[in-house]
Structures are given as structure tokens and as C-alpha cells.
Amino acid sequence: MSAMLIRGGRLVDPSAGIDADRDVLLKDGRVAAVEPPGKLNSAGKQAEAEIIEAKGLVVAPGLVDIHVHLREPGQGYKETIATGTAAAAAGGFTSVCAMPNTVPVNDSVETTRWMQSTERNPSARVFPIAAATRGSTGEALTEYGSLKAAGAVGVSDDGKPILGEAIMHQALVAAARAGLPVIQHAEDTRMTGGCSMNAGALAFRLGLRGMPVAAEAGLVERDIRLLSELKGGRAHLHVAHLSTAAALDAVRKARRNGVHVTCEVAPHHFVLTESEVGEYNTNAKMNPPLRAESDRKAMLEGLLDGSIDCIATDHAPHATHEKEQEFERAPNGITGLESALGLTLDLLHRKHKVSVSRLITLLSTQPANLLNLRGRGSLVAGAWADVVIFDPKAEWTFRAAATRSKSTNTPFDGWTMLGKVRMTISEGRIVYRAD
Amino acid sequence: MPTTKAIPEPPSATSACSRSLLTIASLGVDEVSAILHLATELEQEDAVARAQRLAHRRVALLFYEASTRTRTSFELAAKGLGADTALISSQSSSIEKGESLKDTGITLRALGAECIILRHLSSGAPYLLARVTGLPVLNAGDGMHEHPSQALLDARTMLRALRRSEEGPGETLLQGITVVITGDILHSRVARSNALLLPRLGARVILCGPPALLPEVALELGPGITIERDFDRALKQAQIVMMLRIQKERLTGVHIDLEEYTARYQLNAERLRARAPEAIVMHPGPMIRGLEISSEVADGPQSVIAEQVRNGVAIRMALIHRALVDRSGPAKQPGTKKRGRA
Numbered sequence: 101m102s103a104m105l106i107r108g109g110r111l112v113d114p115s116a117g118i119d120a121d122r123d124v125l126l127k128d129g130r131v132a133a134v135e136p137p138g139k140l141n142s143a144g145k146q147a148e149a150e151i152i153e154a155k156g157l158v159v160a161p162g163l164v165d166i167h168v169h170l171r172e173p174g175q176g177y178k179e180t181i182a183t184g185t186a187a188a189a190a191g192g193f194t195s196v197c198a199m200p201n202t203v204p205v206n207d208s209v210e211t212t213r214w215m216q217s218t219e220r221n222p223s224a225r226v227f228p229i230a231a232a233t234r235g236s237t238g239e240a241l242t243e244y245g246s247l248k249a250a251g252a253v254g255v256s257d258d259g260k261p262i263l264g265e266a267i268m269h270q271a272l273v274a275a276a277r278a279g280l281p282v283i284q285h286a287e288d289t290r291m292t293g294g295c296s297m298n299a300g301a302l303a304f305r306l307g308l309r310g311m312p313v314a315a316e317a318g319l320v321e322r323d324i325r326l327l328s329e330l331k332g333g334r335a336h337l338h339v340a341h342l343s344t345a346a347a348l349d350a351v352r353k354a355r356r357n358g359v360h361v362t363c364e365v366a367p368h369h370f371v372l373t374e375s376e377v378g379e380y381n382t383n384a385k386m387n388p389p390l391r392a393e394s395d396r397k398a399m400l401e402g403l404l405d406g407s408i409d410c411i412a413t414d415h416a417p418h419a420t421h422e423k424e425q426e427f428e429r430a431p432n433g434i435t436g437l438e439s440a441l442g443l444t445l446d447l448l449h450r451k452h453k454v455s456v457s458r459l460i461t462l463l464s465t466q467p468a469n470l471l472n473l474r475g476r477g478s479l480v481a482g483a484w485a486d487v488v489i490f491d492p493k494a495e496w497t498f499r500a501a502a503t504r505s506k507s508t509n510t511p512f513d514g515w516t517m518l519g520k521v522r523m524t525i526s527e528g529r530i531v532y533r534a535d
Numbered sequence: 536m537p538t539t540k541a542i543p544e545p546p547s548a549t550s551a552c553s554r555s556l557l558t559i560a561s562l563g564v565d566e567v568s569a570i571l572h573l574a575t576e577l578e579q580e581d582a583v584a585r586a587q588r589l590a591h592r593r594v595a596l597l598f599y600e601a602s603t604r605t606r607t608s609f610e611l612a613a614k615g616l617g618a619d620t621a622l623i624s625s626q627s628s629s630i631e632k633g634e635s636l637k638d639t640g641i642t643l644r645a646l647g648a649e650c651i652i653l654r655h656l657s658s659g660a661p662y663l664l665a666r667v668t669g670l671p672v673l674n675a676g677d678g679m680h681e682h683p684s685q686a687l688l689d690a691r692t693m694l695r696a697l698r699r700s701e702e703g704p705g706e707t708l709l710q711g712i713t714v715v716i717t718g719d720i721l722h723s724r725v726a727r728s729n730a731l732l733l734p735r736l737g738a739r740v741i742l743c744g745p746p747a748l749l750p751e752v753a754l755e756l757g758p759g760i761t762i763e764r765d766f767d768r769a770l771k772q773a774q775i776v777m778m779l780r781i782q783k784e785r786l787t788g789v790h791i792d793l794e795e796y797t798a799r800y801q802l803n804a805e806r807l808r809a810r811a812p813e814a815i816v817m818h819p820g821p822m823i824r825g826l827e828i829s830s831e832v833a834d835g836p837q838s839v840i841a842e843q844v845r846n847g848v849a850i851r852m853a854l855i856h857r858a859l860v861d862r863s864g865p866a867k868q869p870g871t872k873k874r875g876r877a
Contacts, residue, residue, distance in 0.1 A: 294787055301755035307658035307680030307724060309787075379557075380659030424637055424667065426657035428678070 103127040104528065105144035108137060109154025109489065113161060114461040115478035124159060125149060126485035129528035133481055154489050157522055160460045161479045162194025162224075162486030164467040165437065167258075167283075167340055167364060167412035170196070170226065173211065174203025179417040179506045181220035184437070187415070187505035189223040189532035191438040192521040194486035195468065195476045196224055196415075199258040200231040207231035207242045209250040216251050223531040224524075225486070227253045227473060232271050232282060236260045241270055244278035253471040256283035258340060259387070261319060263289065269326050276335035281362075281471065283338045284323055286347060287388065291315040296428045298374045298389040306377065308428065311389055317346035324354040324361055338470060339363040341414050343388035345398030352407045362470055363402075364412040367436060367443045368511070370399040376511055382423045382430035383511040386416065403448065403462065410467040413440045417507030435510045439498050441490065442517025449492070450518055456492055464488075485528035494520035554671040554858045557661045559683040559728045564705035564735055571691055571701045573856060574849040577616070585852075586617035592859055594618045595648035597639065597664075598675070599625045599655045604820055604844055605675050605684070609652050612851035618859070621648070636660060640668040650858040653677070671858035673851075679722050679785065685819055686728035688850040690736060692843045693775055696815045710737030715769045717743040717800055718779030718827050720753055722786070725819045726779060727756065734759025743769040744800065747789050748781070766800050770810035777817040778802050778828045793826065803829040807837065815839055 104126040111122035111134065123140045125132040127147055133140055144151065165188065171179035181198075188196050198215060200206035206215065212228045220226070230252035234240045236259075244255060255275055261284060262268045268282075275282045292311045297303050299310025320339055327337045342348055342363045354361045368386065373393050376384035384390055402408035416433025423430050444463065448454040468477025475484040500513035524532035556562070562570070577585060594613040598606055606622070613620045623643070625631065630639060636655070643651055650671045653661050658678030665672040676682040694701055694708060701708070714733055720726045720742050730740050730753070740760045742753055754760055763769040770776060781791060802816065816828075816838045824830045833840060 301752045304721075304750065304752045305727070305756060307678050307727065379662045421635070421637075424635075424663070426636060426655070426663060427659045428657045 102528070103132070103144070103147035103149035104152055104485075104525070105140055105149040106152045106154050106159050106487065106489065107140070109157050109159035111159045111479065112457050112460050113479045114457050114465045115161065116480050119455070119457045122159070124479060124487070126487070126525065126528050129485050131479050131481050131483045131485055134479060152489070152523065156491065157489050158456060158492050159479075159487060159489050161464045161477050161483070162488050162524060162526065163192045163441065163463045164195040164473065164477050165193050165413050165415065165440070166197040166410065166467045166471050167366070168196045168198055168415040168437065169201065169417065169433065170198045170215070171417060172202060172220065173214065177506070178419055181215060181222055181226060183504060183506045184415070184417070185222040185224040185226060187435070187437040187503060189524045189526065190504045190521065192441050192488035192490060192524055193437055194224050194488070194524060194526045194531075195227060195473055196437075197227045197229050197253055197471060199229055199256060201236065201259045205231050205236045207234050207236070209243070209246050212247055212250040212252050224526050225476075227251065227471065229254045229256050229258070229283060231255065232257045232262060232275075233267060238262050238264055238267055241267070241274055244274050244280055248278050248280055252280065253473065254281045254283050254338065256285065256340065258283065258285045261285045261287045261289060265322070265326065268323060272327055272330060272335045272337065276330070276332065279472075281336040281338045283340050284319070285340050286316050286319040286323065287311070288315040288319045291318075296385060296389075297377050298391045300374065300392060302374050302377065306380070313344045313346050313391070313395070316344050316388055317350055320347040320350045324350060324359055327361060328354065328357065328359045333360065335360065337361045341366045341369065341388055341412065342402075342408065343369045343391050343399070344395050348398055348402050348407065355407070362409040364410050364467070365399045365403065365408050366412060366414045367440050368434060370396055370403060371443050371447055372396070372511065380427040381511065382425065382427055383434055383509050385427060385430055385432055386414070386434055387432040400452065404452065404454065409470055411440065411444060411462045412467065413437055417505050418509045419507060420509075423509045433509065435503065435505050435507055437505065438503055439510060439512045439515070439517065441521065442496070442498060442519055443512065445492060445519035446517060485525060487523075487525040488521060489523040490519050490521045492519050494518075496520050552665055552669065552671045555661075555665050555673065556683050556854055556858075557665060557672065557674045558681050559686050559732045562683075567687070567690070567732070567736065568701070568705040568708070570687060570850065570853045570857065571694070573853040574691060575701060577852045577856065578849040582615070585615060588616045588856065589613070589859055590617035592618045592649055593647045594620050594650050594652065594855060594859075595643045596620060596622045596652045597643065597654070598622065599630065599660075600676070602654050602675070604847060605654060608844065608847035609673070609675060609851045609855070612848050613855050615848065615852055616855060618855065621646070636663055637667045640664045640670075644668050644670055650855065673854055673858060676724050678724065679727075680724050681728045682724040682819075683728050684847070684851055684854055685725050686732040687854070688843060688846040689729055689777070689817065689819070690732060691846045691850055692817065692839055693815070695846070696839045696842065697774070706735065706737055708736040709733060712738045712774045713741060713772045714738050714775045714777060715741045715743055715773040716777045716779065717766060717769070717802070718748065719781045720744050720749040720779065722748070722782040723779050729777065730756050730760050741769050741772065745791075745796070747791060767806065767810050770806065770814070773811050773814045775815045775817060776802060776811060777819070779819070780821060780823050780827060797826060801827060801829060802832050804831040804835065807832055817843060819843065
């Protein structure tokens with residue numbers, strides 16, 4: 101495999117505590133060396149490395165999204181692993197964790213392997229998250245040990261919360277034994293039947309049934325209680341797409357008590373509020389729904405104070421004909437892989453003065469650590485040659501029509517983004533290069 | 536909004552066609568006045584002359600939900616103006632075969648419809664139809680959202696029953712009047728449209744019902760709205776009392792003890808005599824006699840329920856006229872085609 105020398109750039113690698121000008125030599129799909137500017141020129145020449153000039157650009161470990169829906173197998177009209185990972189590469193992501201709500205549900209070793217096959221033609225590494233229960237029906241556990249051996253990095257029934265206490269208890273115990281986190285889509289569906297947006301004055305005004313905050317917070321609290329009742333302390337609960345201040349408070353409190361619970365937040369939940377629903381905009385419909393301004397602010401605070409572990413997009417492509425329906429009928433979800441970095445830089449970095457290093461922590465280092473993705477989220481020597489190179493000052497306009505994804509269901513069409521991805525390298529291979 | 540938008544949003548459904556009526560909130564008070572005037576003008580016009588106004592214009596009535604009053608009065612209104620009407624209901628059309636609202640709308644436009652009147656069980660459906668067809672859409676009731684033509688005909692009914700003039704500034708048309716709306720507010724599009732319209736015409740609106748059917752959040756619909764749980768106390772303040780049906784078809788997970796409900800919230804002769812002997816009684820229909828209202832009251836001298844239905848035709852003539860005729864230009868000549876029939 102060929103070598104590459106990325107030179108003249110500003111390396112931001114929180115895993116090594118580096119935010120300084122460094123050259124990076126990649127060889128055979130791995131990081132070979134990281135040195136001050138100029139120090140790798142001869143090594144690069146020796147390796148016949150392709151020179152990549154990164155002056156004025158940030159060089160960082162490839163972004164890691166631990167919550168995406170790639171729709172394969174079964175729903176290739178929405179997305180394929182090839183198109184979803186192409187969108188990932190364009191957004192600077194080199195690792196994506198694919199949720200199991202495919203058709204059929206990924207509850208087997210075969211599907212888990214199938215998703216990781218090079219025959220899927222991926223532009224980023226796909227890490228399957230396997231179903232926590234067979235068929236995601238919440239009844240019987242899947243085989244966590246063999247799923248992990250096949251490459252699964254977590255278990256979840258995402259989209260279908262694990263409601264039963266007994267089965268959730270079993271899942272936490274079995275996952276701890278296998279060394280996997282249980283990722284819960286926290287929604288008490290007994291409180292959300294027929295609901296299509298956040299509960300409150302706006303839902304009332306629009307004549308839509310609303311999902312109460314308590315449906316999320318209540319299940320998070322329940323899961324934390326189950327977790328804290330376990331002996332041994334190896335079990336790890338990860339709360340997917342947290343969206344409410346109340347649920348975040350529950351997570352904070354549990355962490356203070358030493359319970360191993362982590363959480364992620366999606367960009368739309370710290371950028372948008374329920375008002376985006378406006379005139380029944382189905383691209384503002386997702387689950388959990390966009391919430392009130394106070395919840396959005398709480399998500400921001402959680403990112404700033406470290407109580408939220410990482411940013412994950414919940415990339416959820418849907419075909420135009422599915423979104424162009426009555427609001428209550430349209431499916432939940434928006435795409436997110438190509439807008440995450442631009443939104444995060446604009447809001448967290450430019451407006452809230454969060455350092456680029458901290459952003460990379462939230463978008464790469466910490467998510468990789470959470471799901472134990474070895475050699476990801478870091479550019480120390482020996483790590484995977486997963487790199488994103490972006491211009492942190494470049495403004496650009498996000499166009500849904502120009503997406504690499506198969507679907508265009510985004511509320512961010514036409515938005516000005518900050519931070520343009522110039523190149524994405526996955527395991528030493530250039531998988532995206534800006535025109 | 537934390538992040539700036541580089542390009543303007545595509546035109547919204549309401550602005551895409553200003554002659555649509557999707558929500559009562561989109562009408563300025565002056566426009567409400569103008570619609571009330573136009574309704575009277577059209578109602579008083581000679582029937583033959585009136586039938587020339589929209590001769591050969593095409594109006595589609597697209598009904599996904601059962602309706603007696605609204606459908607018939609929209610149809611009679613369109614016909615009264617001379618328009619050709621086509622009625623499409625979810626039974627007996629390709630909707631049964633799974634055709635989408637978008638495709639149904641595009642099909643109707645291709646058949647020459649220049650305006651679509653939509654009744655739909657899903658809140659917001661008229662916005663979608665307006666967006667995808669670009670045609671003026673009149674919301675004839677969408678889910679739990681709104682029923683704007685009902686609010687307009689109710690306002691007209693109130694003015695007439697109170698012997699008030701339609702002249703004068705719109706903001707004062709119902710000044711000093713207290714309207715009590717009682718019943719299943721949560722599921723009622725009629726309640727929403729009325730609660731949004733009447734305060735802007737100067738009225739005070741009191742919403743009344745048990746918490747399960749009237750959440751506190753209803754107060755946030757807008758100014759001029761209060762909640763009173765005690766029906767008798769509310770009635771004592773009412774010049775107008777509007778009763779609503781319990782929408783059994785939309786009661787998901789809400790359990791109502793009907794006997795208790797009837798005892799506390801039914802408008803019956805005894806209660807009306809004791810609390811509001813002068814008040815005007817309204818009901819948008821359909822009524823469940825013996826539940827929210829007694830037969831005696833529904834048929835009694837204070838009831839204007841039949842007047843509401845009658846006023847529906849005049850108001851809907853005005854709305855269809857407004858949808859099809861550009862009021863800024865000269866009145867249209869019969870038979871001329873103004874819009875491309877794409």
C-alpha cells in the first residue's frame with residue numbers, strides 16, 4: 101500500500117494532546133510517524149509518499165459517528181452502505197456505526213459480517229451495532245458473544261426501545277459479559293402513541309399529538325436504576341440521541357454516583373428547536389423530536405461542560421416520496437453525515453468559542469473510545485490512517501441536491517456551514533477530495 | 536436561529552398562494568372584514584347574476600373524511616357562483632388504492648381544477664397539498680388542526696344573532712362579547728380556529744372542559760383566551776355559548792366517564808335557564824343529542840345552530856370567490872380562462 105505525507109497542516113489530535121503544526125506520515129494504512137514540520141521530508145521521500153499539502157488546514161483523526169442508519173440490507177432505495185459511507189467521507193467521517201433496524205433486522209452474525217464486507221464498496225469503515233433482541237422485538241436476547249466476534253461494537257434495538265424491565269436487565273448483564281455497551285433509544289412508547297412532534301404549545305396549536313419529555317427522561321431513569329442495581333459495575337449503558345434537559349440531568353446525577361452511563365447528542369438537537377416544524381415541515385420530523393429552546397440550550401451546556409460524551413448524527417435517510425407526505429405519516433429522521441462538522445464548527449466553535457480540539461474530541465476521540473474502536477479517533481503512530489483535513493475558516497453553503505447520500509431529507513438545505521472538508525482518508529486511502 | 540441561512544427558504548405554503556386559506560391566523564382582520572362583506576354581497580346578489588361569476592371555473596372538493604355540512608355547503612357555494620365542481624372522496628377513488636395526496640392533487644390540477652377544497656384527517660395536510668400543487672387550497676378541516684371557514688361562518692352567525700353590524704373596524708366587531716367554548720377542545724379544529732379568530736375581533740374567549748379534553752397549554756394559542764373548568768361559572772359570563780362534540784374517534788388513551796361529563800358539561804334547559812337565559816347557543820355539528828347538548832336546547836329559541844349552517848354557504852362563496860378571483864384587478868368575465876391549466 102502506498103504512503104502519504106500530509107505536511108504543513110495544523111494537527112489537532114486530542115488523543116495525544118496535540119494542537120500544533122505537525123507533519124503526518126501514513127504508510128500501509130496506518131500512521132507511521134508524526135513530527136514537527138519538515139522533519140518527515142526524508143522519510144516521506146524514502147517511502148515514495150504522495151505529498152498532501154495542508155497549509156492553513158486542520159489535520160485531525162477521521163470523525164467517528166456512532167449512530168447512523170445505512171439502510172442496508174433491505175432498503176437500498178433510501179441508502180446503501182456505499183452511498184451512506186460516501187456521504188460519511190464527504191462529511192469527514194471515517195468510521196460509522198450502523199444501527200440494526202435494517203430489513204431484516206441485523207440480529208445475526210451473517211448480517212453483521214455482510215455489512216462489513218468489502219463487497220459493499222464502503223468509503224468508510226462500517227461497525228455494525230447488532231440488535232439487542234431477536235428481531236428487535238424486545239423478547240429474547242441475541243447472541244452477544246458471537247455478534248461481537250463477528251464485529252458488532254454494541255447492541256441496540258434503536259427505534260424500538262427495550263421497554264421490558266426483565267429483558268433490559270438481561271441485556272445489560274449479557275452485554276457486560278460480552279464487553280459491549282447497550283445502546284438505548286430512550287422512549288417510553290406507552291406515552292408516545294400517534295405522536296409526531298414534541299409535546300407543548302406548538303403541538304397543540306398545530307393539532308399534532310406531542311411526545312412528552314417524560315417519555316424520554318422516564319426511560320433513561322429506569323435504565324439507570326437497572327444499571328445501578330447490577331453488581332460488578334462492568335455494564336455500560338449508552339443513551340442514544342439524548343434530547344431533553346430532564347434526561348441529561350438524570351445522566352449527570354448517575355455519573356456523579358459512579359454509574360457507567362454515557363450519552364450522545366445529535367447536531368439537530370443542539371442547533372434546532374421544535375419551531376422548525378413550522379408549516380408541517382417533514383424534514384423537521386425525527387425521533388426524538390426537536391424540542392423546546394430550553395432543551396436545546398441544555399444540550400449545548402452538556403456539550404460544553406462535558407456531561408455529553410459525543411456528537412452522533414442519527415443519519416436517517418428517507419426517500420423523497422416518503423417525506424412528501426402528510427406530516428403524521430412521514431417517517432422520522434434526517435440525514436446528517438455531511439452537515440455535522442459544518443454545524444458544529446459554526447455553533448460550538450465560532451459562536452460558543454469551543455476549541456477545535458474539543459470538537460474533535462466530541463466528534464472523533466470520545467465516540468471511538470465509547471465503542472472501543474481501537475486505533476480510531478487518534479493519529480498517534482500505529483493508529484489507523486483515518487484522517488480528515490478541513491479548512492476551519494471556510495464558509496460554504498450546504499446543498500441537499502449535492503449530497504452523496506441517496507436521500508435529501510435534511511432541514512439544513514441552503515444553510516451556511518463553517519469548515520470545509522478538503523480531504524478524507526480512510527485507512528490510507530483517499531475516499532473524499534473536495535473539488 | 537443559531538446558524539444563518541444563505542438563501543431564502545422556498546416559498547411557504549401560505550405565501551405560495553395567498554388566496555389559499557389554510558389557517559385562520561393567516562387572515563388579517565381587514566381580510567376577515569372583507570370576507571364577511573363579500574359573503575353578504577354574494578348572498579344578496581341575484582342568483583342568475585351570481586351564477587355568472589365563476590361560470591366554467593373548476594373547483595375540486597377532496598374529502599378524506601366524512602362530512603355533511605361542510606361538504607354540502609362548499610359544493611352549494613361553488614355551484615351558486617356557477618363553478619363546475621367535482622367531488623372526490625377517499626372511498627370510491629384511487630385514494631383507496633393507495634394514491635398519495637400529492638399525486639391526487641397533481642391529478643386534480645391536470646384535470647383543470649383551479650382550487651381544491653380539502654377535508655383531511657391529518658393535521659397540516661392542506662399545507663402539503665398547497666405546496667405540491669401551487670393551487671389555492673381551502674382547508675375544510677384538517678385533523679385536530681383547524682377549520683377556518685367554520686370560524687368565519689361562526690363569526691358571521693354571532694354578528695347576526697347579536698344584531699351587530701359587519702361595518703366598522705374588524706377589531707371591534709365583537710367587542711364586549713364573551714364566547715364560551717365547551718367540550719372536547721383538545722381534539723377540536725373548530726375550537727382552535729375560533730379561539731384564534733374571535734379575540735382578534737374583540738371578543739373574549741373562555742374555554743371550558745375537563746383537563747383531559749382541555750390542557751392548560753391551550754392558553755398559549757393566543758391572547759384573549761382564558762380557561763374556566765366550571766361550566767356554570769363560565770356560562771354566567773357568556774353572551775354566546777358554543778358546544779362541541781366529544782370526538783370519540785380521536786380519543787386515544789383518554790378515558791372519559793360520560794355520565795360524569797354529562798352532569799358537569801351538558802348544556803341543558805335547566806342549566807341554560809339558570810345561568811345564561813339570554814345567551815346564544817351554537818354548535819358546529821355533528822351534535823350528539825343527550826350528551827353535550829340536550830334536544831330541548833338544540834331546538835330551543837336560543838339556538839342558532841341552523842343559522843350556522845345557512846351562513847356556511849355565504850362564507851364559503853366568499854372564500855371560493857377569493858380563491859379564484861384576483862380582487863386587485865377587475866372582476867372576471869364569465870368563461871375567460873385566467874390560469875394555465877397545467
